[in-house]
Amino acid sequence: MNSFSFCLRLSLTTLALACLGTSGAWAEEQEAAELYHQYCSVCHGDRGDGRSRARQGLMPPPRDFTSPESASLLTRERMLEAVLDGRPGTAMTGWRTRLSQEQALAVVDHIRETFMQTGIKKADTTAQTDAATQVTAHSVTSRGNFNSGRALYAGNCAACHGLKGDGNGPRAYFIFPKPRNFIAEETRRSIDREQLVAAIRNGVQGREMPAWRLVFTESQIADVSEYVYRAFLRPPDDASP
Numbered sequence: 522m523n524s525f526s527f528c529l530r531l532s533l534t535t536l537a538l539a540c541l542g543t544s545g546a547w548a549e550e551q552e553a554a555e556l557y558h559q560y561c562s563v564c565h566g567d568r569g570d571g572r573s574r575a576r577q578g579l580m581p582p583p584r585d586f587t588s589p590e591s592a593s594l595l596t597r598e599r600m601l602e603a604v605l606d607g608r609p610g611t612a613m614t615g616w617r618t619r620l621s622q623e624q625a626l627a628v629v630d631h632i633r634e635t636f637m638q639t640g641i642k643k644a645d646t647t648a649q650t651d652a653a654t655q656v657t658a659h660s661v662t663s664r665g666n667f668n669s670g671r672a673l674y675a676g677n678c679a680a681c682h683g684l685k686g687d688g689n690g691p692r693a694y695f696i697f698p699k700p701r702n703f704i705a706e707e708t709r710r711s712i713d714r715e716q717l718v719a720a721i722r723n724g725v726q727g728r729e730m731p732a733w734r735l736v737f738t739e740s741q742i743a744d745v746s747e748y749v750y751r752a753f754l755r756p757p758d759d760a761s762p
């Protein structure tokens with residue numbers, strides 16, 4: 522279902538607000554709850570505990586999101602990946618063609634806030650992010666931290682772009698067009714810092730490059746950008762620092 526027809530369907534309900542550009546938290550939370558109810562509760566249950574009518578036919582059954590194990594095991598990133606790409610070997614299919622990344626993230630946050638014992642409720646998510654941003658005090662334009670960028674890169678980007686930045690990570694084999702090779706001469710010539718940050722933040726349309734703003738804070742985006750820029754695009758022996 523494309524987002525247009527999705528909006529058409531929503532507009533039949535009070536959720537029309539969500540499609541009129543109202544970015545109010547209320548509208549988003551309503552939409553996420555509706556998405557969960559429409560697509561997920563049939564298996565995961567109305568209370569997120571996996572006690573659904575479908576449960577008996579599923580092997581493995583949907584897990585109990587409300588359990589302490591789920592709270593410690595399931596990171597937001599892992600959940601987003603499961604929702605977009607599915608979990609192989611289970612009844613959980615990927616929703617990439619039916620949900621936008623924003624919707625997938627909204628429904629993940631809905632599960633986390635409504636069912637999981639994450640200790641974070643909607644209201645303080647923003648407060649926490651604000652605090653984190655203030656502590657590290659990175660603005661969009663300021664340079665990030667190379668070392669924390671290295672860790673973020675290894676954990677999130679290397680699977681596709683490769684530890685060496687050559688675009689040959691383990692997942693690259695399955696991806697067309699291929700992840701960008703950062704150390705190729707043409708990449709070095711064509712991407713400047715600003716484009717780099719924008720690509721990481723917004724993803725690449727029509728390519729399997731995720732929009733990291735959905736997962737990372739602005740300061741993490743700055744950090745990973747700094748690492749990619751200095752480690753691959755402009756190695757110090759090659760150009761000014």
Ligand code: HEC
Nearest residue numbers: 560561564579581582583584600603604608611612613628
């Ligand atoms: C046909 C039944 C079914 C539907 C519909 C379904 N799921 Fe699942 N889901 C499963 C099963 C089975 C698993 C694998 C066992 C598990 O980890 O819970 C799973 C796993 C997951 C996981 C991953 C847990 C992990 O181990 O990483 C998340 C997150 C999730 N589902 C969210 C959703 C969301 C959000 C929706 C709606 C958009 C949805 N599911 C729809 C059956 C379903």
Ligand code: HEC
Nearest residue numbers: 677678681698699700701717720721725728729730733745
């Ligand atoms: C699932 C695989 C995958 C992951 C994970 C991934 N990328 Fe990408 N990336 C791609 C693909 C595919 C492209 C598009 C290549 C192209 O357009 O030629 C791309 C392109 C890019 C580009 C170039 C954009 C441009 O303008 O050409 C940058 C920069 C980039 N990725 C950075 C990152 C960073 C940083 C991370 C980790 C935070 C990351 N990527 C994670 C697959 C991935």
